[in-house]
Amino acid sequence: xxxxxxxxxxxxxxxxxxxxxxxxxxxxxxxxxxxxxxxxxxxxxxxxxxxxxxxxxxxxxxxxxxxxxxxxxxxxxxxxxxxxxxxxxxxxxxxxxxxxxxxxxxxxxxxxxxxxxxxxxxxxxxxxxxxxxxxxxxxxxxxxxxxxxxxxxxxxxxxxxxxxxxxxxxxxxxxxxxxxxxxxxxxxxxxxxxxxxxxxxxxxxxxxxxxxxxxxxxxxxxxxxxxxxxxxxxxxxxxxxxxxxxxxxxxxxxxxxxxxxxxxxxxxxxxxxxxxxxxxxxxxxxxxxxxxxxxxxxxxxxxxxxxxxxxxxxxxxxxxxxxxxxxxxxxxxxxxxxxxxxxxxxxxxxxxxxxxxxxxxxxxxxxxxxxxxxxxxxxxxxxxxxxxxxxxxxxxxxxxxxxxxxxxxxxxxxxxxxxxxxxxxxxxxxxxxxxxxxxxxx
Amino acid sequence: xxxxxxxxxxxxxxxxxxxxxxxxxxxxxxxxxxxxxxxxxxxxxxxxxxxxxxxxxxxxxxxxxxxxxxxxxxxxxxxxxxxxxxxxxxxxxxxxxxxxxxxxxxxxxxxxxxxxxxxxxxxxxxxxxxxxxxxxxxxxxxxxxxxxxxxxxxxxxxxxxxxxxxxxxxxxxxxxxxxxxxxxxxxxxxxxxxxxxxxxxxxxxxxxxxxxxxxxxxxxxxxxxxxxxxxxxxxxxxxxxxxxxxxxxxxxxxxxxxxxxxxxxxxxxxxxxxxxxxxxxxxxxxxxxxxxxxxxxxxxxxxxxxxxxxxxxxxxxxxxxxxxxxxxxxxxxxxxx
Numbered sequence: 001x002x003x004x005x006x007x008x009x010x011x012x013x014x015x016x017x018x019x020x021x022x023x024x025x026x027x028x029x030x031x032x033x034x035x036x037x038x039x040x041x042x043x044x045x046x047x048x049x050x051x052x053x054x055x056x057x058x059x060x061x062x063x064x065x066x067x068x069x070x071x072x073x074x075x076x077x078x079x080x081x082x083x084x085x086x087x088x089x090x091x092x093x094x095x096x097x098x099x100x101x102x103x104x105x106x107x108x109x110x111x112x113x114x115x116x117x118x119x120x121x122x123x124x125x126x127x128x129x130x131x132x133x134x135x136x137x138x139x140x141x142x143x144x145x146x147x148x149x150x151x152x153x154x155x156x157x158x159x160x161x162x163x164x165x166x167x168x169x170x171x172x173x174x175x176x177x178x179x180x181x182x183x184x185x186x187x188x189x190x191x192x193x194x195x196x197x198x199x200x201x202x203x204x205x206x207x208x209x210x211x212x213x214x215x216x217x218x219x220x221x222x223x224x225x226x227x228x229x230x231x232x233x234x235x236x237x238x239x240x241x242x243x244x245x246x247x248x249x250x251x252x253x254x255x256x257x258x259x260x261x262x263x264x265x266x267x268x269x270x271x272x273x274x275x276x277x278x279x280x281x282x283x284x285x286x287x288x289x290x291x292x293x294x295x296x297x298x299x300x301x302x303x304x305x306x307x308x309x310x311x312x313x314x315x316x317x318x319x320x321x322x323x324x325x326x327x328x329x330x331x332x333x334x335x336x337x338x339x340x341x342x343x344x345x346x347x348x349x350x351x352x353x354x355x356x357x358x359x360x361x362x363x364x365x366x367x368x369x370x371x372x373x374x375x376x377x378x379x380x381x382x383x384x385x386x387x388x389x390x391x392x393x394x395x396x397x398x399x400x401x402x403x404x405x406x407x408x409x410x411x412x413x414x415x416x417x418x419x420x421x422x423x424x425x426x427x428x429x430x431x432x433x434x435x436x437x438x439x440x441x442x
Numbered sequence: 443x444x445x446x447x448x449x450x451x452x453x454x455x456x457x458x459x460x461x462x463x464x465x466x467x468x469x470x471x472x473x474x475x476x477x478x479x480x481x482x483x484x485x486x487x488x489x490x491x492x493x494x495x496x497x498x499x500x501x502x503x504x505x506x507x508x509x510x511x512x513x514x515x516x517x518x519x520x521x522x523x524x525x526x527x528x529x530x531x532x533x534x535x536x537x538x539x540x541x542x543x544x545x546x547x548x549x550x551x552x553x554x555x556x557x558x559x560x561x562x563x564x565x566x567x568x569x570x571x572x573x574x575x576x577x578x579x580x581x582x583x584x585x586x587x588x589x590x591x592x593x594x595x596x597x598x599x600x601x602x603x604x605x606x607x608x609x610x611x612x613x614x615x616x617x618x619x620x621x622x623x624x625x626x627x628x629x630x631x632x633x634x635x636x637x638x639x640x641x642x643x644x645x646x647x648x649x650x651x652x653x654x655x656x657x658x659x660x661x662x663x664x665x666x667x668x669x670x671x672x673x674x675x676x677x678x679x680x681x682x683x684x685x686x687x688x689x690x691x692x693x694x695x696x697x698x699x700x701x702x703x704x705x706x707x708x709x710x711x712x713x714x715x716x717x718x719x720x721x722x723x724x725x726x727x728x729x730x731x732x733x734x735x736x737x738x739x740x741x742x743x744x745x746x747x748x749x750x751x752x753x754x755x756x757x758x759x760x761x762x763x764x765x766x767x768x769x770x771x772x773x774x775x776x777x778x779x
Contacts, residue, residue: 003522011691056549059543059547062496063496063539063544064540066537067540069503070535073503073506073570074506074529077510077520081519081522085518086514089742090745092507092741092748093752095507096753100756103504106496107760107763110496110767110771111767165742166747167745189459263708276473396522397522397595399592401527406766407531420554424549428550433550
């Protein structure tokens with residue numbers, strides 16, 4: 001494995017690992033705030049038990065997310081010093097603000113996890129809300145920094161020099177809103193379906209049914225709302241990408257030739273040699289229409305870009321199809337869920353729904369990984385679109401394939417341990433969490 | 443504006459050394475605790491450090507963000523040539539942070555605890571050691587961007603007697619800070635005496651490794667004595683550190699528990715001041731008389747400006763909240779009860 005590919009792979013793996021924990025950290029505090037609120041309002045101990053059970057899981061995920069975030073902040077420099085020495089000052093503002101937001105989140109989490117019975121109960125509840133809000137804000141800020149890489153702004157560039165820097169313009173680049181919106185909704189969908197799926201499965205197995213059903217319902221409502229909103233955000237993002245990063249869109253859609261009345265391709269495995277996409281289904285004129293409301297719209301194909309500037313089509317296209325496909329599945333399940341709620345159907349009599357949720361547990365996270373693959377691979381060969389190529393930014397130190405193997409081993413071990421811990425948390429629900437006698441004890 | 447940023451950089455480094463350092467030190471101490479007492483130590487630790495450890499380690503992130511936003515040339519050079527020690531330090535952070543959280547939050551209490559404990563205790567050595575190595579390498583003139591050979595560029599940039607000695611010294615300091623902190627968190631007199639003994643051992647270790655640092659500096663041609671004692675600030679700071687140490691032991695003998703941690707913090711602050719003052723603003727001394735200076739090699743002025751504002755506004759929120767967090771979870775001095 002050559003060092004450049006190793007560096008890209010290591011960064012990609014680190015990001016792919018971290019994003020799971022970030023999503024959970026951004027979203028679960030809100031689930032906990034809801035159950036915690038129900039407890040404070042109704043005094044039903046089951047809601048406190050749910051909150052406490054969830055908070056143990058969150059603590060585990062948060063610690064893992066914090067260290068993997070530290071890895072990323074080091075890896076920016078360890079792997080891409082050629083990028084950071086120019087980009088650092090320009091997109092440092094969202095990172096410094098993110099540092100603040102995350103710091104506040106860590107402090108609030110300290111209060112929340114360790115503060116049961118030590119503070120005024122509403123103050124304690126509020127610290128939990130702060131964890132969520134600052135988590136969301138720090139997620140938005142980091143995504144804004146990534147958006148800058150896709151949509152450079154706030155500086156001028158000539159002959160390798162970056163000048164006239166405006167950090168605020170850089171942060172509020174053209175892509176920050178669509179990317180941040182899409183990521184926030186994605187975090188809710190991914191975390192929501194994962195949490196809902198786990199609880200749904202426990203209900204199907206008839207374990208601590210009341211506990212898991214209540215937990216399921218809180219997670220599911222967030223998940224399904226997010227899954228219904230996400231295609232709207234996705235459409236907005238795609239239109240934006242068509243305009244700003246036409247090469248990325250061409251790769252996403254595996255569009256080799258520019259044209260009008262461009263069809264929407266569903267599926268298909270692009271073959272760069274023959275410039276065709278067999279095994280796909282085409283909907284005539286649909287891509288042109290989706291991009292700007294008219295089938296007469298021209299959509300740029302990869303032929304507009306010199307080969308050295310084209311992103312890898314196979315990975316980008318497949319990842320995109322996977323993301324949208326999974327999104328559609330989650331959309332359908334969400335619609336079914338809302339129908340069941342609206343009709344006030346009983347979950348017991350409709351166990352198929354719970355089994356469905358259990359089945360799609362990891363889909364949201366898979367969609368998140370697929371989506372990030374689209375946007376990062378689709379930006380290649382650029383690390384900073386149109387200005388700096390990824391291969392020109394990589395560290396000169398040789399031997400990166402070894403650090404890649406090392407981190408792969410680290411992430412694999414951590415993943416196994418986290419899965420074990422989660423399994424044990426769930427197994428212990430009847431013994432540690434869903435106990436009515438816990439009433440009155442810290 | 444750049445002065446504000448530099449001040450925050452120094453303070454964030456200091457706070458990481460004090461707060462994160464005490465955190466690591468607690469793991470170091472656990473390793474040197476006899477088996478009968480290990481469990482009690484880790485319970486005390488979970489109680490006292492549990493709420494604050496994630497916040498403690500944020501200061502490192504702040505250092506990194508300030509470096510890459512405000513001093514990108516320095517960040518790039520350090521990240522390139524000190525890649526290996528940074529990598530190992532990172533592995534220590536990962537292992538320690540996760541082991542600490544997992545041992546506390548695992549729903550089942552079984553043999554996994556043995557694994558968590560082992561990883562926690564041994565990894566607590568790694569980060570302070572390599573933090574010391576990195577700090578020493580920054581100023582020992584061993585980083586050579588013109589090096590052509592892998593060993594010269596990426597190994598000998600950090601692997602030498604001086605940096606190893608500083609690494610060992612850093613471990614001792616962290617252990618000492620933790621012991622002093624834990625004295626104040628004990629509930630019984632026996633406990634207190636145990637941690638006093640540990641503080642004594644760590645103090646001794648620091649003295650020995652400190653001597654090694656000077657010896658290694660002489661062997662490696664690092665003019666450490668000149669840096670520390672060749673100027674008023676250095677001499678004053680070292681003297682203040684020694685006086686603070688003497689007062690701490692007096693107060694420990696008198697049974698004081700809380701004020702000693704502030705004195706220990708002051709002592710470490712003085713040591714950091716002495717070691718960073720002399721060659722400020724040239725914080726990276728490269729080989730061949732070259733250097734990277736905070737003043738000459740900082741990033742764009744606009745970037746510095748927005749960074750300064752972000753730091754100032756951020757501290758408005760963070761510092762009060764952090765103080766309240768630490769205060770809320772401390773044991774109160776029994777005399778104050």
